Amino acid sequence: MKQTEKFDPNLPAKDPFWFRECFLMPMPLGQKAINLRELLHILREVDESVIYYHLVQSRLTVTQPVVEYPNEFALWAATALQDSKLAEKLSSFDPFDYDNMEEVRGAMVDIMEEYLWDLPSVPWAHAGFEFHFCEASMVVIRSETPANTLKDFCQGLGKVGLDSVYYHFFEARRRLGTRQLDDFSYWMETNFGLPELVKAIRDIDAYFYTLREIRDTLLVLIREHLGELCGYPQ
Amino acid sequence: MVTLSDYTAIVGEEVVGQLYRLAEALGPRRFVHVNSTRSGGGVAEILSRAVPLLNQLGLDTLWEVVQGDPDFFEVTKSFHNALQGQDVRVSQSLLEHYKDINRENARKFTWEADFVLVHDPQPAWLINEMRSQAKHWIWRCHIDVSRPNLKIWKFLQEIVSQYDASVFSMAQFAQNLPHPQYLIRPSIDPLSEKNRDLTPEEIQQVLDRLQIERDKPIILQVSRFDTFKDPVGVIQAFRMVRKHTPCKLVLAGGEATDDPEGPRTLAEVMEAAHGEPDIQVLLLPADAHHEVNALQRAADIILQKSTREGFGLTVTEAMWKGKPVIASAVGGIVLQLRDYSTGFLVNSPEGCAFRIRYLLHRPEMAARMGKMAKEFARQHFLITRTLRDYLTLLSLLENPGSQLIEL
Numbered sequence: 001m002k003q004t005e006k007f008d009p010n011l012p013a014k015d016p017f018w019f020r021e022c023f024l025m026p027m028p029l030g031q032k033a034i035n036l037r038e039l040l041h042i043l044r045e046v047d048e049s050v051i052y053y054h055l056v057q058s059r060l061t062v063t064q065p066v067v068e069y070p071n072e073f074a075l076w077a078a079t080a081l082q083d084s085k086l087a088e089k090l091s092s093f094d095p096f097d098y099d100n101m102e103e104v105r106g107a108m109v110d111i112m113e114e115y116l117w118d119l120p121s122v123p124w125a126h127a128g129f130e131f132h133f134c135e136a137s138m139v140v141i142r143s144e145t146p147a148n149t150l151k152d153f154c155q156g157l158g159k160v161g162l163d164s165v166y167y168h169f170f171e172a173r174r175r176l177g178t179r180q181l182d183d184f185s186y187w188m189e190t191n192f193g194l195p196e197l198v199k200a201i202r203d204i205d206a207y208f209y210t211l212r213e214i215r216d217t218l219l220v221l222i223r224e225h226l227g228e229l230c231g232y233p234q
Numbered sequence: 235m236v237t238l239s240d241y242t243a244i245v246g247e248e249v250v251g252q253l254y255r256l257a258e259a260l261g262p263r264r265f266v267h268v269n270s271t272r273s274g275g276g277v278a279e280i281l282s283r284a285v286p287l288l289n290q291l292g293l294d295t296l297w298e299v300v301q302g303d304p305d306f307f308e309v310t311k312s313f314h315n316a317l318q319g320q321d322v323r324v325s326q327s328l329l330e331h332y333k334d335i336n337r338e339n340a341r342k343f344t345w346e347a348d349f350v351l352v353h354d355p356q357p358a359w360l361i362n363e364m365r366s367q368a369k370h371w372i373w374r375c376h377i378d379v380s381r382p383n384l385k386i387w388k389f390l391q392e393i394v395s396q397y398d399a400s401v402f403s404m405a406q407f408a409q410n411l412p413h414p415q416y417l418i419r420p421s422i423d424p425l426s427e428k429n430r431d432l433t434p435e436e437i438q439q440v441l442d443r444l445q446i447e448r449d450k451p452i453i454l455q456v457s458r459f460d461t462f463k464d465p466v467g468v469i470q471a472f473r474m475v476r477k478h479t480p481c482k483l484v485l486a487g488g489e490a491t492d493d494p495e496g497p498r499t500l501a502e503v504m505e506a507a508h509g510e511p512d513i514q515v516l517l518l519p520a521d522a523h524h525e526v527n528a529l530q531r532a533a534d535i536i537l538q539k540s541t542r543e544g545f546g547l548t549v550t551e552a553m554w555k556g557k558p559v560i561a562s563a564v565g566g567i568v569l570q571l572r573d574y575s576t577g578f579l580v581n582s583p584e585g586c587a588f589r590i591r592y593l594l595h596r597p598e599m600a601a602r603m604g605k606m607a608k609e610f611a612r613q614h615f616l617i618t619r620t621l622r623d624y625l626t627l628l629s630l631l632e633n634p635g636s637q638l639i640e641l
Contacts, residue, residue, distance in 0.1 A: 020640075021252060023626040026417040028408035049637060062419065062569055062614050128380075128564065132405035134417065139629045140640040141259050161248050 009151040013191040016146030022167040032130040048101035049135040080125035154229040162211035197225040256625040257291035259641035266347040270356035306335040316386035378544040428523035440528035454533035474587035482512040553607035558600040
C-alpha cells in the first residue's frame with residue numbers, strides 16, 4: 001500500500017459519485033475516401049465530431065478484443081492501405097496531447113501531409129475498403145444509486161458496463177475541456193485528496209488500453225494505494 | 235415464451251439491466267414495425283424475437299406485415315436486386331402497382347404510433363399515405379446498398395427522404411439523404427433454434443440423420459447455392475487441403491430459388507464434387523434451423539468464402555458456436571474477423587486452403603480463436619444489442635439536433 005494506511009474507505013464523500021451509462025449511436029455521413037489524399041482532403045473539412053468519433057468514440061463500437069491500432073485512421077492505414085509506416089505514425093498520435101479538437105485536426109493533417117510529400121505515389125485502398133466517415137450521438141443515463149464512499153465507488157466500478165468507464169474516462173476530457181482530467185480522479189481529489197492515487201490515475205496511458213483494461217488498471221491502482229476495497233479484479 | 239431474464243445467463247445482468255433502464259427512461263411509447271413477411275428471411279427471424287422482448291420492456295410494440303400479390307413481390311424483388319447493384323428495369327405500370335398495393339395496405343392499418351420502423355423497400359411507400367399516424371418515421375434498410383442501381387435508387391430515394399431517419403447495417407451503405415442516418419449492426423438470437431445450445435445427443439442425431447460420419451475433421455460452409463457464396467471455390471480449396479491433410483467437407487444450404495442461376499450453380503457444385511467421397515452436399519429446406527445449428531456445432535472449421543456479402547450473419551452464427559471461421563474479406567465479414575484473433579480473412583481458394591491446413595495442424599490455436607470469436611459475438615452481435623440500439627435510437631429521435639442527451 002502506497003498511500004496513507006489510515007484512509008477510511010467508508011468515509012462519506014461531500015459529493016456522492018453518480019455513475020453514468022452511455023449509449024453511443026454511430027451516424028455514417030455517406031462520405032468516403034479511397035486514398036490518402038482524399039482522406040486528408042475530407043479530414044480538413046469535416047466537423048470536429050467526425051474526427052473525435054474516429055479517434056476516440058469508435059472504441060465504444062465494434063472494436064477488436066485487443067488494441068493493436070488505437071484509432072480508426074491508423075487501423076485503416078494498416079489494413080486497407082497496407083501502409084505499416086503510416087499506421088505506425090498514426091498509432092503514436094495521441095489526441096489527448098492537445099488542448100482542443102482543432103489542434104488535433106491540425107496535427108493529423110500535418111502528419112498526413114508530410115507523409116504524402118515524401119511519397120512517389122498516393123496509397124490507395126482496394127475497392128470495398130474505403131474509409132467511411134461517421135460521427136455519433138449519445139444517450140446518457142444516471143445510475144439509480146450514488147457511490148457515497150470510496151468503497152461504494154470501487155464496488156460500483158467493478159459492476160458498471162464498460163461504456164460507463166468510457167464516459168467517465170474519455171468523454172469527461174471532452175466535457176471538461178481538460179486533457180488530463182477524468183471524472184474518477186477528479187471526484188477522488190475533490191472529496192478525499194489522495195494526491196498519489198489521483199496522480200497515478202491521471203498517468204494511465206489510457207489511449208492504448210481497452211476499456212476493460214482501463215477498469216482493471218483503475219481497480220489495481222486503488223488496491224495498491226488504499227488496500228483491498230472491493231475484491232476486483234481477482 | 236422466451237423472456238428477457240433468459241438472456242441474463244448469456245449476456246449478464248448488467249446488459250439486461252441496461253435495457254430496462256433505457257426503456258424506463260424513454261417511458262411508455264407505441265412502437266410499430268412494418269415489413270413484408272411474417273416468416274422466412276433474416277428480418278422476420280429477428281422481428282419474431284425482438285417484438286415480444288420490446289413489449290416486455292414496456293414499449294407497446296406491434297408488428298405489421300404488408301400483404302401483396304405476385305406482381306408486387308416481383309417489383310420489390312427487383313428493387314432488392316437493384317439496390318444490390320444489378321442492372322434492373324421496372325416498368326412504370328409495375329411502379330404504380332407497388333404504390334397501389336401500399337395504398338391498399340395503408341387503408342387496413344388503423345394503428346397510431348410514436349415510432350414506426352419500416353423495414354426495407356417493400357412497405358416504404360406507406361409513409362405517403364400514413365404520415366400523420368406516427369410521430370417519427372424511420373426507414374431500416376437491411377440490404378447492401380453500397381452501389382445501388384441509380385434509376386431505382388432515385389425512385390426510392392424520393393420516398394425515403396420523407397422519413398425522419400434511416401438506419402443501415404454498415405457505414406458504406408449510407409446514402410445522400412436529408413435526414414440523420416444511423417448504424418445498427420444485424421444480430422442473432424442466442425436462444426433461437428438456430429443458435430441455442432444443443433446436447434451432444436441432439437447433434438449426433440442430426441449427423442446420423444444426414445449420414446455424416448465424424449471420422450475426420452469436418453469443414454463446413456452453410457449458405458445458399460449461389461455464385462456469390464462461391465461453393466465451387468470452397469471445393470477447390472478443400473481439394474488443395476486434401477492433398478496434405480485428411481478432412482471432409484460439408485456444403486449445406488438451400489437452393490437459391492429466386493436466383494435464375496441457382497440451378498446452374500448447384501449443377502456446377504455437384505460436378506466439382508463428383509468422385510470425392512469426402513464431400514457431402516446437403517440441400518436443406520429454408521426452415522432447417524435445428525440441422526444448421528447441429529452442423530455448425532459439429533464442425534471443426536467453418537468457412538464463408540463469399541465473393542459478396544452484406545453482413546454475413548452465418549459468420550456470426552459460427553462465431554457464437556465458438557468455431558474458428560475462415561471467410562472472405564468482403565462486406566461485414568471484415569468487421570467480424572481479425573486474423574489470428576477472431577478468425578481468418580482470405581482472398582482466394584489458395585488462401586482458404588492454407589488457413590484450413592494451418593488450423594487443422596494447430597487445434598490449440600483453433601480453440602483459442604473460437605473462444606475469442608464467441609466473446610466477440612457476445613459483446614457485439616446478439617439480439618440484446620439490437621434492442622439496446624433501438625431504445626437508444628428512439629431516445630435520440632425525440633431529441634433531434636442533440637448529439638448528447640441525458641435522460
